[in-house]
Amino acid sequence: MLKLQVLFFFFFNFCLALNIAISRPAPxxxxxxxxxxxxxxxxxxxxxxxxxxxxxxxxxxxxxxxxxxxxxxxxxxxxxxxxxxxxxxxxxxxxxxxxxxxxxxxxxxxxxxxxxxxxxxxxxxxxxxxxxxxxxxxxxxxxxxxxxxxxxxxxxxxxxxxxxxxxxxxxxxxxxVDDKAYFFSGPVFGQQTIFRTSQRLSCGHQNSKFDIDYDGDPWGGDRFWSSIMTFGRNSDNPISTKSIIKSASVAPNFYPQALYQTALVSTDNDPDLTYTIDVDPNKNYSVWLHFAEIDPSITGVGQRVIDIWINGDTVFHDVDIVRIAGGVNSALVLNKTVAVSGRFLTITLHPTTGTHAIINAIEIFEVITAESKTLPEEVKALQSLKLALGLPLRLGWNGDPCFPQQHPWSGVDCQFDRTSNNWVINGLSLDNQGLRGFVPDDVSQLRHLQSINLSGNSIHGPIPSALGTIISLEKLDLSYNSFNGSIPESLGQLTSVLTLNLNGNLLSGKIPAALGGRLLHRASFNFTDNAGLCGIPGLPSCGPHLTVGAKIGIGLGACVAVVVITTCITCWWKRRQNILRAKRIAARDAPYAKKRTHLNHIQMTRHHHHDHHHEHTRTAAENGPPLLT
CATH class of the missing domain: 2.60.120.430 (Galactose-binding lectin)
Known part of the structure; x- marks a missing residue:
């Protein structure tokens, strides 16, 4: 089995090396x-x-x-x-x-x-x-x-x-890093798996270094290697070489050559090399072991053969580094993923041929199953709701609403939807949070909601008709806010609703017939403390129903009437002021008018007497002298 794995590893590396030989952009x-x-x-x-x-x-x-x-x-x-x-x-x-x-x-x-x-x-x-x-x-x-x-x-x-x-x-x-990085046997980190570095050791090196300090290839990701000079118990010695290491910095992992130029070799006191690391129990760990035969005492195949144990189980048997790697001073990487039930992971290298074991570097990764994700359109809808409602900073609402599962968003309930194979939002509980914004139409994108509780806030504006499209709603509580306008007819489409609380708002108009007709069924509705609502028992009765056009006509007619009445009153008031002004002038001029009238009368009298005397004289002349009797 080991031979097949190693052959596959080298064949895979060879193919990738040919591909990478063609120039490609920097990572x-x-x-x-x-x-x-x-x-x-x-x-x-x-x-x-x-x-x-x-x-x-x-x-x-x-x-x-x-x-x-x-x-x-x-x-x-x-x-x-x-x-x-x-x-x-x-x-x-x-x-x-x-x-x-x-x-x-x-x-x-x-x-x-x-x-x-x-x-x-x-x-x-x-x-x-x-x-x-x-x-x-x-x-x-x-x-x-x-x-x-x-x-x-x-x-x-x-x-x-x-x-x-x-x-x-x-x-x-x-x-x-390379598209096939850390690909060998067992789980591969990718869409479903994440590797977290638990330990990365450069054995026998005096200083801890990054890949860049080792002149490593940038496609390796600039890993950090902690130096370790001994595993303890006087069981090993560090060795080093300046020889060129073959097959080191190649695809897909691009390990720096310097990593293989130092090593720890066991001593006569203890032929085994043993390293133990504390880990979290009941998890999987991916172990990567790096070898290069740099010990000058080993010159050919068969001179050093080792078994490799992890927590007492043999994971690799009869490993001959020179034979598998293709010679001395050649890199070899072995990988094994193991399940650990306890709190320790122990790696033991036991020589079966020769007297000592050797190791150049160790990598240990915790294998983590990647979480699913919340349906993207629902995450977007929640972000829109966050802005519209002015959610306080203390609630957070950053990242994914449902993940990690240990830290879901406050006031958000999630469930897995087998139809879409995604996690969805099935509940919102934001009651008594001091919210002062409005509910956007984007709330309709939360189409898997079964419960909405926004009660006890100061949310204003109309109730969005888009709520009526969330047909899975069983509970809608908008009580004790400042919602205004009428109740949307679309809420009548919520055939699954069991509780609908709209009390304590500023709503007006007639309760939609589709809602009012279901009051006697299993649903519990509360419309109280809305001064303008009417149409069901317990609320004021509604007057004749007027269409929107009729309401507009009445409004325009009222405006015209007000203008006409105001104009008439203004004209009457001005006419009255003119009359009063004329009377005041007449009253002031009365004595002078009386005197002028008296003089005119005297003159007219005198003129009349004069005319009468003249007429009498003329008549006498025409008739001749009077007759004497």
Whole structure:
């Protein structure tokens, strides 16, 4: 079995090497200096760290560097619990592929070392790490690294508060690796699997280094290798060589050549080499063992043959490094995935031919099953609801609503939908949260909802008719808010509803017939404390029903009547003022008018007497002298 695996491994590497021999672009790389306002470079390699972007919240703080492993950066992003239990970095425009994702932790400069934040970390919706107490006292505890497949163009890295300190993130690295990286036997990290680095050791080397310090190929992902000079108990000695190592930096894993130029070799005191690491129980671990026969005392096949045990079980039998690798100073990689029930993983190399065992490097990964995802359109609808309702920061609502399952969004209930093979939202409980916005039409995208409770807030605006399209609704509680307008007719389509509470709002108009006709059935409705509602027992009766056109006509007629009445009153008032003004003038001029009238009368009298005398004289002349009797 081992021979078949090894032959397959070398054949696979050979084919990939031919393919990679053709030039290809450099791997995608993004490094973020959290809290930095400008791009910075760090020594000694002049590595570029981009200014802070992609975060959902948090505060920029000065950083204390907890380990020599962490990059020499002076700022971090600090996520206080008051800004929500979940905060994320969402890095967009990440090409589809496999990535090494590394997150460095920091300490806020003004805090004491006793104030060590403990929190959970998720990558692409999956919980990958919980910071243990005392992590800041261990150099290799200052970061978490995962190998993950990113397919949606976004890397989502989230930090979940657990009640002890607040997350503090110093830096983030997203490094593309070969499309077939860590492919051999057992689970392969990809769409369904994530590898979290538990341990990575360079045996016999004096200094811990990154791939870049080893002059490693960038397609390896710039891994960090902790140095280890002995497994203890005087059982081994370090050896080294300057010889060129064949078959080292090749696809798909591109291990640096220098990794194989040092090793630990067992001694006569204990021919076995044994290494033990603490692990979490009841999980699977992928173990990668690196060999190169650099011991000058071994020159050919058959001189050193070993068995490899993991927790007492033989996983590889009769391993002859020179024969399998094709000669001395040639790299060999063996991989095995094992289930561990206890708290320790022990690797033992036992020589069956020769007197000593040898090992150059060890990698141990926790194998994590990638979580599913919430239906994307429902996540988008919740984000729209978050903005429209003005959700307080303390609720968070960042990342995925349902994952990781240990940290779902507050007030959101999830269930698995076998039809779509996705997780969906089946409940919203946001009662008494001080919400002051409105309910958007996008709420209709949450088509699997069975319960909505928004009671006891200050939500305003009309009840969206789109709610009537969520036919799975069994409970809708919008009571004690400030909803106004009429109840949408579409709510009559909620044939599954058992509870409908709209009481304590500013609603008006007639209860839709489809709702009113079901009051005697099993559903429980409450429309009280809405002064303008009518049409069912317990509410005022409704007057004649007017169409919208009639209501508009009445309104226009009333406006015209008001204008006409106002005009008439204005004209009457002006006419009356004119009459009153004329009377006042007449009253003031009365004495003068009387005197003039008297003079005119005298003149007219005199004129009349004169005319009469003249007429009499003329008549006498015409008749002659009077007759005498």
């Amino acid at each position: 995608y790389v993004t490094r973020i200096s959290c809290g930095a306002q400008n791009d910075v470079r760090s020594g000694p390699t002049s590595t570029l760290w981009r200014k802070d972007f992609g975060y959902t919240g948090g505060i920029t703080k000065k950083a204390t560097r907890p380990s020599f492993i962490t990059p020499p950066l002076s700022t971090l992003r600090y996520f206080p619990r008051s800004q929500g239990p979940e905060n994320c970095y969402n890095i967009n425009k990440v090409p589809r592929g496999r990535y090494s994702v590394r997150i460095y932790f920091g300490l806020v400069a003004e805090h004491s070392l006793d104030d060590e934040p403990l929190f959970d970390v998720s990558v692409d919706r999956t919980l990958v790490y919980s910071l243990p107490s005392g992590w800041s006292n261990h150099d290799d505890g200052a970061f978490v690294e995962t190998l993950v497949f990113l397919e949606n163009g976004t890397a989502s890295l989230c930090f979940h508060s657990t009640g002890h300190g607040d997350p503090s993130i110093l830096a983030i690295e997203i490094l593309q």
